[in-house]
Amino acid sequence: MHYTGTIWRPPYEASSLLLEVTAGCTHHKCKFCTLYDDIPFRFRMSPIEDVEADLKEAKAQFRLWEQHKVIRTFLTGANPFVLKAEKLIEIARLVKMYFPENESIGCFSRVTDITLKSDEELKELSNAGYDGLTIGIETGDDEALQFMNKGYASSDIITQCRRLEQAGITYKFFYLTSISGAGNGEKGAKETAKICNQIHPKLIGANMLTIYPNSELYQEIQKGNWSEEGEQEKYREIRTLIEKLDIPVEFAALGASNAIPLIGTLPKDKARLLRILDDIIQNVSEEELQEYRRQLRHL
Incomplete structure (x- = not known):
């Protein structure tokens, strides 16, 4: 092959x-x-x-x-x-x-x-x-999309996904937790939910941003132009996203970047997922989650 x-x-x-x-x-x-x-x-x-x-x-x-x-x-x-x-x-x-x-x-x-x-x-x-296309929208936060050079705006996500729906093509999203940066995670989650609630993704798969030294983003951090969210803030961000979603959709956080796997169907499993996230936020320390991120050699 x-x-x-x-x-x-x-x-x-x-x-x-x-x-x-x-x-x-x-x-x-x-x-x-x-x-x-x-x-x-x-x-x-x-x-x-x-x-x-x-x-x-x-x-x-x-x-x-x-x-x-x-x-x-x-x-x-x-x-x-x-x-x-x-x-x-x-x-x-x-x-x-x-x-x-x-x-x-x-x-x-x-x-x-x-x-x-x-x-x-x-x-x-x-x-x-x-x-069943997989689209890495990453976020509905326009400031983050622009800073990260994604090449489109949140309104484009709505326009183009509606065109897929009209053609009969289903699609799934990748969401990148922490892409909005420190202090902005929950804001980014709310903006993303606002976009997703207007269309019909079959699945939203969350991955946590893991920054490697060979990335351009790492250089931006060294220059002081951007700061990464803490690990607990990332989980608060995911919690906000799930809480604000009001469409029927599968939600999953299963990739290696996620220290603790999550999967469920909304709205049926929303309360259960929120309880799990509350438990993580309250009982898993920032140090434990940071250690997982440091040990993540490859996605």
């Missing part, structure tokens, strides 16, 4: 066929991000010959397990949805040719990748099987 660098996927794509169609990130300007630093180029689209070769190899491997069927494929890379609609449809055709039982195709997408598609193209992509 043609895998380049570290392969990142959401926890819920664990059983999907991982198919590389891009490597790296077209944006590559977010101040906090170091995920693709092990790749010696910014972005590359896989030759279609490599994509088909990987599908052939996967098909040969899956033949060994007669009971196993590929029902979902996840395209790897920071934002494969940036590819032109015709290229994504060609990839979907190949997936279906080698795995006729495949029901859907997911991938990471930036908000700006959706902007590049017309409404008609989004509908065609939906018909081709694209569904």
Whole structure:
């Protein structure tokens, strides 16, 4: 298989066929991000010959397990949805040719990748099987989005996700706890809930910002331009986000960046999640949580 660098996927794509169609990130300007630093180029689209070769190899491997069927494929890379609609449809055709039982195709997408598609193209992509996109919105706090160089505003999240909904494409969000900085976490959570409450994400997955020395954000901290939230403030931020969400949505904090895993369905599990968070805030010390963050060598 043609895998380049570290392969990142959401926890819920664990059983999907991982198919590389891009490597790296077209944006590559977010101040906090170091995920693709092990790749010696910014972005590359896989030759279609490599994509088909990987599908052939996967098909040969899956033949060994007669009971196993590929029902979902996840395209790897920071934002494969940036590819032109015709290229994504060609990839979907190949997936279906080698795995006729495949029901859907997911991938990471930036908000700006959706902007590049017309409404008609989004509908065609939906018909081709694209569904369950994962979008790293990070926050609905416009000041944080601008400072971190995300390349879009909170209003763009609403506009583009509504377009996905009209096309019949579902989506899930990544939220980055602490992106608003020290003293602003709960404000950022309220702004994010305000955005999410206007649309219909299937899941909001929270990850905690972990700052590594090779990030641009680390340099901003050294210059005194930004300060990280304390660990308990991060949990107060998550509590505020859950409290302010009033849409039906799955909420999860399961990645390695989260010292204490959380998962539940809102509104059914809201009270339970808030109780867990209250217990963490009251009974787990800042020092214990800081130690976990210091020991986190890799996300």
